[in-house]
Amino acid sequence: MGQICAAAIGVFYQRGYHGATLRDIAEVVGIRAASIYNYFPTKEALLHHVMMETLSKLRQQIDTTLAATPDDPTERIAAFVMEHIRFHIEHAQEAAVADNELRALSADKRVSVVALRDSYEEILRDLLHQGVQKGVFAEADIKLTGLAILTMCTSVAVWYRPDGPMSKTDIATAYTRLVLHMIGAVEVQQAGVRET
Secondary structure (H helix, E strand, C coil), X not given: CHHHHHHXXXXXXXXXXXXXXXXXXHHHHCCCHHHHCCCCCCHHHHXXXXXXXXXXXXXXXXXXXXXXXXCCHHHHHHHHHHHHHHHHHHCHHHHHHHXXXXXXXXXXXXXXXXXXXXXXXXXXXXXXXHHHHCCCCCCCCHHHHHXXXXXXXXXXXXXXXXXXXXXXHHHHHHHHHHHHHHCCCCXXXXXXXXXX
């Protein structure tokens, strides 16, 4: 099943959900298209599985990162942003599929993906709210700020190239610094993000 999912990610990424066929995915794996039905009853079920797995993996990585981060709003936002960007760089194709193919799902399948995505976004909103409440972030519309941060940080998956001039750590650090300035964090240097 893992090979089928990996192939599906690549094919969905390259051709989009509607341009991809189960035959295309089967060719990448080296099996007959009918064999995929042993695991997934439809192409949509395969897309749904890929999206849920991707978002679950992202959520798990963020939960693990935040569990190991001190209870300081600036440190926690910095850790969230760093991990979000790392994930989107290291899993660029699957992140792009999860981010871009939501409309391809039927309403009943979309509900679970949206619920998982929304619970992830709520983590960031909670971190922003805590920082505002403690007076270390500027007052702002929490929902709008969260969407701005996620949109900015998620876009890294679109343009990042491993052979580019900046490493993934350099990019994550630069974006984290931008986010901390954007939210008016008063202790940027204490968040482990050095000013240049």
